[in-house]
Amino acid sequence: MSKEKPSIPKGTRDFGPAVVVKRNYIFGVIKRTFEKFGYLPLETPAMEQLSVLTGKYGDEGDQLIFKILNSGDFLSKTTAADIEQGSKQLTRKISEKALRYDLTVPFARFVVMNRNEISFPFKRYQIQPVWRADRPQRGRYREFYQCDADVVGTNSLLCEAEIVQMIDEVLSTLGMTDFTIKINHRGILAGIAEAIGEKGREGDICVAIDKLDKIGAEGVRKELQDRGIAEGAVDKLEPLYDLKGSNAEILDQLQTLLGSTEEGQRGLKDLREVWEYLDNLGSYALSTQNPSGKLRLQLDVTLARGLSYYTGCIFEVKVNNANMGSISGGGRYDNLTGMFGMPGVSGVGFSFGVDRIYDVLEELQLFPASSEVGTKVLIVQFDKEAERYALPLLQKLRDAGIASELYPEAAKLKKQMSYADQKKIPFVLLIGSEEMASGKLKLRDMQTGEQDELYIDDIIAQLKAEAK
RNA sequence: GUGGUUGUAGCUCAGUUGGUUAGAGCACCAGAUUGUGAUUCUGGGGGUCGUGGGUUCGAGACCCAUCUUCCACCCCA
Numbered sequence: 001m002s003k004e005k006p007s008i009p010k011g012t013r014d015f016g017p018a019v020v021v022k023r024n025y026i027f028g029v030i031k032r033t034f035e036k037f038g039y040l041p042l043e044t045p046a047m048e049q050l051s052v053l054t055g056k057y058g059d060e061g062d063q064l065i066f067k068i069l070n071s072g073d074f075l076s077k078t079t080a081a082d083i084e085q086g087s088k089q090l091t092r093k094i095s096e097k098a099l100r101y102d103l104t105v106p107f108a109r110f111v112v113m114n115r116n117e118i119s120f121p122f123k124r125y126q127i128q129p130v131w132r133a134d135r136p137q138r139g140r141y142r143e144f145y146q147c148d149a150d151v152v153g154t155n156s157l158l159c160e161a162e163i164v165q166m167i168d169e170v171l172s173t174l175g176m177t178d179f180t181i182k183i184n185h186r187g188i189l190a191g192i193a194e195a196i197g198e199k200g201r202e203g204d205i206c207v208a209i210d211k212l213d214k215i216g217a218e219g220v221r222k223e224l225q226d227r228g229i230a231e232g233a234v235d236k237l238e239p240l241y242d243l244k245g246s247n248a249e250i251l252d253q254l255q256t257l258l259g260s261t262e263e264g265q266r267g268l269k270d271l272r273e274v275w276e277y278l279d280n281l282g283s284y285a286l287s288t289q290n291p292s293g294k295l296r297l298q299l300d301v302t303l304a305r306g307l308s309y310y311t312g313c314i315f316e317v318k319v320n321n322a323n324m325g326s327i328s329g330g331g332r333y334d335n336l337t338g339m340f341g342m343p344g345v346s347g348v349g350f351s352f353g354v355d356r357i358y359d360v361l362e363e364l365q366l367f368p369a370s371s372e373v374g375t376k377v378l379i380v381q382f383d384k385e386a387e388r389y390a391l392p393l394l395q396k397l398r399d400a401g402i403a404s405e406l407y408p409e410a411a412k413l414k415k416q417m418s419y420a421d422q423k424k425i426p427f428v429l430l431i432g433s434e435e436m437a438s439g440k441l442k443l444r445d446m447q448t449g450e451q452d453e454l455y456i457d458d459i460i461a462q463l464k465a466e467a468k
Numbered sequence: 469g470u471g472g473u474u475g476u477a478g479c480u481c482a483g484u485u486g487g488u489u490a491g492a493g494c495a496c497c498a499g500a501u502u503g504u505g506a507u508u509c510u511g512g513g514g515g516u517c518g519u520g521g522g523u524u525c526g527a528g529a530c531c532c533a534u535c536u537u538c539c540a541c542c543c544c545a
Contacts, residue, residue, distance in 0.1 A: 007518095010536070060543060063469075102545090130545090135469085137539070144545065326545080353545040382503075417505035432503065446505070 011134070011142030021374075022367050026174065026354055027127060030147050033170045034125040037162055039149050042124040044106040050091075050098040056105050056339060064132045066142075067095040099131035103148040104336070104349065111152055112340040120153025120345075127354075139325065139356055150349030152336065157270055159348045160313045160332065161277035164297060167317055167328055168285040170352065175366035178290045178320040179327075184303040185271055185313050186331075188254065191264020192301065195257055196236040198229055205229065205237070206304035217241060240301050247275070247299045254301070270313060271299065292320045309333040315350055322360045328352045376463055377427040377443075378420040379406040380413065386431045393431075393441075393456055400460045420446060427463065 008014065015023060031041070047068060054062050074094045100106055103126045111118060127147045136142060149166065151159050164181055171179050186202075189209075193202040204227040208220050215223070217238060224234050240257075243250045251268060258264025278286055278297070285297045305314045312332030319327060330350020337345045361367050379394060381387045390406050397404040407416045420428050430442040440453040443462070454462070 007536080058543095060469085064543085132544085134544075135542095136537085140544075146545070329545080351545075356545070380504085412502085413504055414501085415505095419505085421505040428504080430503075434503090442503090444504075449504095449506090451504085 009142065011136035011140075013141065013143075022361075023354065023358060025367065026357055026361070027147070029173050030170055030352055030354075031125070031127070033166050033173070034149050036169075037123075037149075037166055039123040039125040039151075042107065042110065042126045043128060044100065044103075044110060044126070046129075047097045047099055048106060048109070050096055052109055053098050053101055053105060057101060061101065064134055065101050066099040066131045066133050067091060068097040068099065070094055070096055100128070101132060102130050103128060103146050103351070104150070105339075107148070107150060108336045109340060111345070112337050112342045115342060121151050121156075121159075122153055123149070123151040125149040139359065141355065145354045147352040147354055148349055149351075150347055152345050152347035155346050157273045157313075158277050160270075160274045161281060161283070163315060163330065163348065163350050164274070164278060164285050165281065165283060167315070167350070168283070168288075168296070171317070171328075172284070172288075174357070174361060175368070176319060176360070176364070178292050178294075179296070180290065180294050180318050180320060181285060181297050182300040182303045182316045182318065183271070183274070183297065183313060184300055185267035186311050187263045187265075187267025187270065188258065188301055189267075189304060191254075191258035191261040191267060192237065192240065194261040194263065196233040198233045201229060209237075209302050210304040212241060212302050243301065247295065247297070250299050250301075251275075274313065290320060294320050305329060305331060309336065311335075312348070319360050322363050324356055324360050324363075326353070327356045327360060373403070375403045375405050375423060375425045376466075377402060377404045377429055377459075378416070378423075378425045379404065379429045379431060380416045380420075381407060381410050382413075382432045383410050386410070386433075386436065389436050390431050393429075396456060397460060397463075400464060402460065402463050426466075429459065 050065075050067060053065055057064070078090065078093045107124065107126065111122065125148060127145065129143050129145050131143050134140060134142060149163075164183070167181050189202045189206055193199055193205050198205065205224065208223040208227060208229075211223065212220050221234050221238075224237075225231065243253055245253075251272065254264070255268060258268065275286075283297075288296045290296055303314060303316055305316060310331035311334040314331035315329055316326045317328040318325075328350060330348070332346065332348040334346050335343060336347050337343070377397065379390045381390055387406070387410065394404060394406045407419065417428065426446055428444045428446060430444065435441045435453075438453075440455060441459065442451050443454055443459050444451045
């Protein structure tokens with residue numbers, strides 16, 4: 001026997017029964033919503049060919065990919081020269097597979113591999129864990145779940161509008177009442193860059209602006225200057241930070257500022273179209289008021305979401321009454337499958353951060369009691385004879401759809417009762433010699449402590465009524 | 469990847485400038501109560517002080533390494 005204390009790898013977690021039940025509740029709401037909007041599930045393997053993943057997330061991303069050591073004698077194909085050339089060269093020789101880093105690249109790979117079977121537009125959702133060799137922090141793990149929904153093969157902005165609808169529906173169903181869906185457009189950002197005289201520099205501008213919440217206008221100014229943006233340009237940029245008014249008013253202000261730029265025009269046209277779709281859908285996101293007064297759907301020109309592959313609309317969701325980063329985000333990308341040699345497929349997608357949503361629901365105490373499944377009734381037994389008597393009743397309860405268990409041995413009553421107590425089983429059924437003689441069983445309500453003597457059919461009826 | 473931080477019972481934490489046998493609350497187990505949990509009373513079990521080295525007559529405390537936790541960057545969900 002080893003004395004070694006068991007442990008799990010850094011940045012990973014066990015989920016106990018109570019946590020899994022709550023997580024499944026969140027997954028359930030998300031799945032039902034995705035399916036209601038015509039998205040179908042997809043699953044891909046935990047591991048991909050390393051070559052499929054490398055180069056897709058930038059140099060930094062490549063370092064964060066968990067590589068899988070080749071099985072067998074993984075050194076057999078390497079030479080001393082390989083080792084001398086360093087870890088990059090060596091990695092290719094000793095590792096051919098890697099753990100999935102996100103769900104988007106495997107999705108693109110799937111689309112390309114199955115292009116002839118798929119009918120476009122192709123709408124899929126995917127809820128699976130991904131792995132990153134990142135340094136963990138609160139809300140950041142090395143293994144975590146992503147819930148992606150993407151549609152590829154159409155340019156229609158209806159998809160963008162429906163993303164807003166799905167986000168609104170999922171979060172509302174989960175009981176959140178104060179959240180803001182921020183929306184922006186890469187065209188707007190490009191237009192801004194052009195309008196302030198820094199055409200083509202929107203990448204640098206985005207990275208800096210994205211930090212506005214965190215480091216403030218002064219910090220952003222410094223970061224922009226470090227990145228080589230002219231001071232005059234920054235002066236022109238800053239008024240955009242706090243554009244006032246409704247979304248329509250902001251759009252009008254942007255029209256005068258960016259109307260002359262081609263990219264800005266494209267962004268404004270797209271955004272107006274999204275709003276028109278939402279309007280005609282009768283979107284709750286347009287009509288619902290947040291208690292904090294912040295708009296439910298907010299055009300925010302400072303939303304940048306890194307640089308990555310987004311080319312059109314971009315989204316991000318912030319919960320206003322909880323201390324948490326964005327819990328959902330996404331956007332449109334023009335050329336997702338281009339990396340696998342299939343150009344010209346436009347797509348738009350977004351993702352929920354389940355771990356963060358969990359923390360928010362916990363913080364705001366929004367998990368409903370009904371999300372906690374569990375045994376409804378425990379049959380307590382006194383001896384072998386009572387056990388035999390109880391077995392058909394147990395089956396009858398289960399046939400009636402009532403989650404029930406029989407304590408598997410004739411332990412002390414105290415032990416059996418406290419088992420029910422700790423497992424939060426709301427009812428206990430006591431079967432002893434008196435009960436067997438009369439056929440009337442004692443049903444104890446563990447919350448009130450009240451006990452009734454009832455026939456089994458009445459008990460089933462009562463428990464079923466209770467379940468509603 | 470850079471800089472910092474944390475680790476003592478199942479959990480939350482005390483533990484004096486290094487000095488007997490490392491404590492508390494909660495939790496757990498048993499009894500008070502052989503047909504009744506959660507409340508009450510009484511008793512009990514449980515710690516190689518994250519791990520490995522080092523300094524010292526003596527280390528939970530000091531030094532080094534390593535793992536882990538959390539935080540700020542980087543980046544991201």
